[in-house]
Amino acid sequence: MSAILTSLRxxxxxEANNGVPHDxxxxxxxxxxxxxxxxxxxxxxxxxxxxxxLACAAMxxxxxCEDMDLKEDDVVHELMExxxxxxxxxRKRRDWLESWQPDNAVPSSIASSLNNSSKAFQTQQSQxxxxxxxxxxxxxxxxxxxxxxxxxxxxxxxxxxxxxxxxETKSERTLRENLLRSGISRALxxxxxxxxxxxxxxGNAKKRRVEKNKDETDFMLEDYHSDNEDKKSSLGGSDxxxxxxxxxxxxxxxxxxxxxxxxxxxxxxxxxxxxNLDGSGYKFDPEINARARSYDAAQDTLKAVGQVKPGTGLxxxxxxxxxxxxxxxxxGELKRTYWGDTVKVxxxxxxxxxxSNDDLLYSSRDKMKSRRSEAAITEICLxxxxxxxxxxxxxxxxxxxxxxxxxxxxxxxxxxxxxxxxSDIEDAASLGKAGHACSYYASREAIAxxxxxxxxxxxxxxxxxxxxxxxxxxxxxxxxxEAHNVPEALRGISSCQLSLPVVDAAMSQLTAYTTKYxxxxxxxxxxxxxxxxxVLMAMSKFLNKPPLSNHKNTNNDSPDSRKEMLAAVDxxxxxxxxxxxxxxxxxxx
Numbered sequence: 319m320s321a322i323l324t325s326l327r328x329x330x331x332x333e334a335n336n337g338v339p340h341d342x343x344x345x346x347x348x349x350x351x352x353x354x355x356x357x358x359x360x361x362x363x364x365x366x367x368x369x370x371x372l373a374c375a376a377m378x379x380x381x382x383c384e385d386m387d388l389k390e391d392d393v394v395h396e397l398m399e400x401x402x403x404x405x406x407x408x409r410k411r412r413d414w415l416e417s418w419q420p421d422n423a424v425p426s427s428i429a430s431s432l433n434n435s436s437k438a439f440q441t442q443q444s445q446x447x448x449x450x451x452x453x454x455x456x457x458x459x460x461x462x463x464x465x466x467x468x469x470x471x472x473x474x475x476x477x478x479x480x481x482x483x484x485x486e487t488k489s490e491r492t493l494r495e496n497l498l499r500s501g502i503s504r505a506l507x508x509x510x511x512x513x514x515x516x517x518x519x520x521g522n523a524k525k526r527r528v529e530k531n532k533d534e535t536d537f538m539l540e541d542y543h544s545d546n547e548d549k550k551s552s553l554g555g556s557d558x559x560x561x562x563x564x565x566x567x568x569x570x571x572x573x574x575x576x577x578x579x580x581x582x583x584x585x586x587x588x589x590x591x592x593x594n595l596d597g598s599g600y601k602f603d604p605e606i607n608a609r610a611r612s613y614d615a616a617q618d619t620l621k622a623v624g625q626v627k628p629g630t631g632l633x634x635x636x637x638x639x640x641x642x643x644x645x646x647x648x649x650g651e652l653k654r655t656y657w658g659d660t661v662k663v664x665x666x667x668x669x670x671x672x673x674s675n676d677d678l679l680y681s682s683r684d685k686m687k688s689r690r691s692e693a694a695i696t697e698i699c700l701x702x703x704x705x706x707x708x709x710x711x712x713x714x715x716x717x718x719x720x721x722x723x724x725x726x727x728x729x730x731x732x733x734x735x736x737x738x739x740x741s742d743i744e745d746a747a748s749l750g751k752a753g754h755a756c757s758y759y760a761s762r763e764a765i766a767x768x769x770x771x772x773x774x775x776x777x778x779x780x781x782x783x784x785x786x787x788x789x790x791x792x793x794x795x796x797x798x799x800e801a802h803n804v805p806e807a808l809r810g811i812s813s814c815q816l817s818l819p820v821v822d823a824a825m826s827q828l829t830a831y832t833t834k835y836x837x838x839x840x841x842x843x844x845x846x847x848x849x850x851x852x853v854l855m856a857m858s859k860f861l862n863k864p865p866l867s868n869h870k871n872t873n874n875d876s877p878d879s880r881k882e883m884l885a886a887v888d889x890x891x892x893x894x895x896x897x898x899x900x901x902x903x904x905x906x907x
Contacts, residue, residue, distance in 0.1 A: 369651040376635045376795055377657050380769060383633055387624035388451055450597030450623045453604055457589040457767060464738040468497055491745060495752035498735045502753045505727040586730035592766030598628035627790035631766025638778040639799040642667065645772040646742040652770065653740050663740040664761050664768040666777055669695045671743055672758040674751035675722055722756040729755050733764035762787050775807035818861040825854045846906045849898060856893040
């Protein structure tokens with residue numbers, strides 16, 4: 319671990335001294351705005367404590383950076399005094415591990431402040447830090463309250479003879495589930511009270527008119543106005559209609575203009591909001607930031623605390639591994655560290671792992687043979703969120719709104735409880751099932767408030783996936799376990815398979831759709847649908863052709879005779895699609 323800390327110190331020196339040389343240092347790194355992040359490669363045999371060493375060194379680095387990010391006169395000591403006392407009351411004094419800091423280094427956040435001595439800039443920075451510190455203190459206070467209640471329940475349970483012989487892990491998980499149920503019940507009561515007050519102020523809501531052809535109009539395409547029309551997410555940068563584009567719209571359908579909170583008794587959603595935690599939303603009330611459907615903090619000229627991407631919350635340690643068991647092992651090692659009781663950890667996984675809705679996971683009651691694939695689960699989940707919830711599931715088709723996403727406050731409360739103690743994938747799934755809330759979207763909502771994010775390779779290596787979940791690598795420490803598997807993971811992310819039956823099915827469905835709605839679609843939509851149909855026809859024709867053979871005695875039925883490798887450009891010319899702009903077509907889709 320000493321070697322890892324030394325390497326981190328050298329990396330931090332190079333970052334901190336970038337443009338701000340020390341008086342006693344002759345050899346310093348010159349200012350370079352395009353400087354790349356440092357890379358450390360650690361090789362260690364199995365069973366030598368590598369995971370524990372990485373966890374300790376990474377947490378020491380994170381705690382040091384957090385202290386320096388928020389260091390400004392006596393602001394930290396005034397606003398965080400109560401939280402510090404509660405954390406250190408039953409803990410020993412800081413040892414050499416927690417008090418580690420780079421030698422003669424100035425953090426990049428402080429260096430940038432020194433370069434810009436403008437009084438207005440310093441005033442803004444002070445406001446940002448105070449805003450972030452206040453909201454972080456509120457989050458830590460709530461998490462400490464949850465931990466205190468859980469500790470009391472554990473003490474009572476330990477004194478009971480009925481639980482003396484049960485497994486400790488299962489007993490702790492049961493206590494967390496019971497505490498979560500009570501927390502969600504309180505959150506739902508507050509939510510119902512808020513809705514009743516909003517309904518009383520605005521009168522009875524008008525009943526929605528049910529059109530006769532409602533089922534058909536649900537599938538109508540919106541008018542497409544421009545080839546350069548991009549979709550912007552709340553974090554800025556995602557052009558794809560992913561799960562967050564659907565679920566966040568439904569979860570944030572709340573009464574506008576909530577009451578000013580004065581940073582007291584914040585809701586769970588406000589405490590977890592990224593713009594509140596990194597200070598970039600200092601111009602607005604925390605509740606307004608949390609309920610806003612589209613807040614683009616990236617457009618603000620003010621930098622967030624720690625120079626993280628505005629709106630992404632705390633500075634993070636991002637740990638990536640190939641399997642969920644490796645991620646769970648790292649979380650177990652984190653629990654053994656000095657910070658194991660208070661570190662905020664979120665484990666990211668797929669819907670098939672975190673979802674507890676059996677109607678979505680299985681096509682029939684036979685769970686052994688009817689489990690759906692990951693792609694089918696994702697598609698049905700998004701369709702359920704788009705539906706209005708006025709239909710029932712029939713003939714194995716899920717068309718009603720997901721019951722686990724009915725309450726936004728329940729999902730936020732689940733995210734808050736998952737951060738109270740380090741939770742792996744299994745813990746997160748069991749908590750969601752017990753609280754009758756969606757663990758998948760709760761884990762996404764907890765990302766901004768998490769200090770450690772553990773995730774599989776595909777979420778880390780795909781830029782589009784990171785943007786869709788609001789995960790930024792800026793000024794974060796990224797740890798990749800078994801990095802020799804990264805090339806294979808990259809090939810898997812960048813590859814796809816398209817078979818002839820899939821192309822034929824897509825062709826028939828597109829033809830039926832165009833025939834049914836051609837008289838009601840705009841001309842631009844019909845043009846793009848025609849281009850998609852042309853692409854599908856070319857692919858179907860190409861796949862139906864017999865393989866080309868350069869040898870007279872080649873058996874056309876052998877697998878090798880049907881293999882052919884083509885470059886992307888050659889394939890486009892072979893399909894006679896070189897005059898189509900596939901990037902424009904992809905943006906339309």
